[in-house]
Amino acid sequence: DFEKNQLKPMELIDVPGQNRFKIEEHFLTFIQDQLDDSKISAFVDAMSAYDEFSKHVERWVEENQ
DSSP states (O other), rough: OOOHEEEEOGGGGSTTTTTGOOOOOOHHHHHHHHHOHHHHHHHHHHHHHHGGGGHHHHHHHTTTT
């Protein structure tokens, strides 16, 4: 009942307090250096092996076509 009556979908930017945190510059650079298409594709391929992630994988594939 709580989820049905109290929770609603919203964008992360609209969540209170999310903008008060700053990522340290060297950590942000590290993250950006690690994210490349081949690693992301491998991650999505690995997720697709599990039924519980299928709807998320399908959405990711649809958005990137």
